[in-house]
Amino acid sequence: MPHTLVLLRHGNSEWNQKNLFTGWVDVRLSELGRTEAARAGELLAESGLLPDVLHTSVLTRAIQTANISLDVADRAWIDVRRTWRLNERHYGALQGLDKAETLEKYGPEQFQLWRRSFDVPPPVLADDAEYSQVGDPRYADLADDELPRTECLKDVIARMLPYWEDGIVPDLAAGKTVLVTAHGNSLRALVKHLDGISDDDIAELNIPTGIPLVYELGDDFMPIAPSRYLDPEAAAAGAAAVAAQGKK
Numbered sequence: 585m586p587h588t589l590v591l592l593r594h595g596n597s598e599w600n601q602k603n604l605f606t607g608w609v610d611v612r613l614s615e616l617g618r619t620e621a622a623r624a625g626e627l628l629a630e631s632g633l634l635p636d637v638l639h640t641s642v643l644t645r646a647i648q649t650a651n652i653s654l655d656v657a658d659r660a661w662i663d664v665r666r667t668w669r670l671n672e673r674h675y676g677a678l679q680g681l682d683k684a685e686t687l688e689k690y691g692p693e694q695f696q697l698w699r700r701s702f703d704v705p706p707p708v709l710a711d712d713a714e715y716s717q718v719g720d721p722r723y724a725d726l727a728d729d730e731l732p733r734t735e736c737l738k739d740v741i742a743r744m745l746p747y748w749e750d751g752i753v754p755d756l757a758a759g760k761t762v763l764v765t766a767h768g769n770s771l772r773a774l775v776k777h778l779d780g781i782s783d784d785d786i787a788e789l790n791i792p793t794g795i796p797l798v799y800e801l802g803d804d805f806m807p808i809a810p811s812r813y814l815d816p817e818a819a820a821a822g823a824a825a826v827a828a829q830g831k832k
């Protein structure tokens with residue numbers, strides 16, 4: 585029996601709307617994001633994909649997206665696990681900066697390196713900076729050297745994969761349909777693993793907000809068929825919009 589995994593990037597956030605680098609800053613969904621989350625719930629229900637368990641990051645925009653979509657799909661009651669390991673990539677000193685201004689200031693090459701390269705992290709965010717997460721109570725259990733001050737995609741994979749193995753795979757193995765609500769870059773990390781995308785090619789992959797992406801996995805918890813978005817047209821348009829961010 586194949587295992588069913590549904591990945592869902594949170595809906596448009598207040599900072600997506602303002603075109604700001606967000607990372608671990610805990611912003612909420614915009615009005616548009618709430619509408620997208622409700623639509624995601626409709627898509628799940630229409631497709632008969634009923635999650636048995638939710639895994640989400642500890643960031644409000646992913647939690648809101650899960651709550652709204654599961655409510656619409658009449659699955660608000662399912663078990664939930666939250667983990668910082670599914671958080672967005674920590675954007676370091678870029679957190680809070682305007683994407684268009686950053687592109688203009690540093691040029692397209694550096695901008696693309698920071699946004700999409702596999703192993704070049706943005707500059708470190710100082711602990712006393714406005715958008716630092718040091719002292720945030722939700723990370724109180726993390727060792728100081730576990731709490732990121734910046735991350736590249738490689739770092740995200742390193743902290744996300746242990747949770748995939750120990751947190752998510754056991755639910756899949758138990759026959760549950762698993763919903764993961766997370767973020768553009770933490771989901772890129774998971775998709776890279778599942779689809780075996782190379783370190784170079786992953787730069788071209790963008791994940792749209794609010795559209796469920798479904799995987800059927802075999803006994804080794806790797807795909808047995810290509811993944812599919814529940815609304816492929818909207819997904820293609822959404823991914824193109826993410827790729828173009830920064831360009832006015």
Ligand SMILES: O=C(O)[C@@H](CO)OP(=O)(O)O
Nearest residue numbers: 604605606607672699768
């Ligand atoms: O700002 C961020 O945290 C992410 C996701 O919104 O942006 P990007 O797509 O530029 O990596």
